[in-house]
Amino acid sequence: MDLEFWKQAWRDGRTAFHQGQTSPHLVRHLPLLNINENDHVLLPLCGKSLDLLYLQDLNLKVTGIEISELAIEQFQAEHPREYKQTKKGNFTVYQNEKLEIWNGDFFEFHSDITSPIHYVFDRAAMVALPFDLRKHYAEKLCEFLNLGAKILLVTFEYPQEKVPGPPFSVNKDEVELLYKDFKVQEIYRETITAISPKFVEAGIQQVQNVCYLIE
Numbered sequence: 001m002d003l004e005f006w007k008q009a010w011r012d013g014r015t016a017f018h019q020g021q022t023s024p025h026l027v028r029h030l031p032l033l034n035i036n037e038n039d040h041v042l043l044p045l046c047g048k049s050l051d052l053l054y055l056q057d058l059n060l061k062v063t064g065i066e067i068s069e070l071a072i073e074q075f076q077a078e079h080p081r082e083y084k085q086t087k088k089g090n091f092t093v094y095q096n097e098k099l100e101i102w103n104g105d106f107f108e109f110h111s112d113i114t115s116p117i118h119y120v121f122d123r124a125a126m127v128a129l130p131f132d133l134r135k136h137y138a139e140k141l142c143e144f145l146n147l148g149a150k151i152l153l154v155t156f157e158y159p160q161e162k163v164p165g166p167p168f169s170v171n172k173d174e175v176e177l178l179y180k181d182f183k184v185q186e187i188y189r190e191t192i193t194a195i196s197p198k199f200v201e202a203g204i205q206q207v208q209n210v211c212y213l214i215e
């Protein structure tokens, strides 16, 4: 799953992962993060998620990272605000008072170019990555975290051998291994039966949607 795959997905409009509303997981579980105003929240692989705006409106400093410039252009067109554009390393950064969207590769992001992160909301980021990259992703993410940082992670579970991702299946054992230095709590699990044709054609009737609090 290389970067060109995702850029092309945005060009082709293959963006069924995008939700036309704030993530229900974020709304439901946000109180568990005990947020403080002006703290810093990261949305890795953010697409044009409305969660960016929701968190900004809670008076948090919000950083999103997204490889597709088109996704960011769409976000700005759909939610017009004044954005200043700067270059930081290999990234182009679009920013207003509380929100920064970094256009570039998440794996090139590093702690020298950002302030410490207090919270991460990972919806459709880890599950967008194949197995080989997920360890690297979790290690990278941990580099930016402030002591005491908390992560809300949303995953899917289904028989991976029946159908390829994305979204990839990420089970609890893997989450516990990837975040082995953290306390990992499963805080929500639901069975989804209204699933995409790709799953149905592969003979999968249901998918588990799981949310973890990692701290």
Ligand SMILES: C[S@@+](CC[C@H](N)C(=O)[O-])C[C@H]1O[C@@H](n2cnc3c(N)ncnc32)[C@H](O)[C@@H]1O
Residues within 6 Å of the ligand: 003, 006, 007, 017, 018, 019, 044, 045, 046, 047, 048, 049, 065, 066, 067, 068, 071, 104, 105, 106, 107, 123, 124, 125, 128
């Ligand atoms: C499945 S989508 C999820 C988007 C968003 N989190 C949401 O909930 O709508 C994954 C996103 O990650 C972006 N992406 C994939 N690999 C990336 C990388 N290495 N660095 C930055 N963005 C990446 C893709 O362009 C895509 O927008």
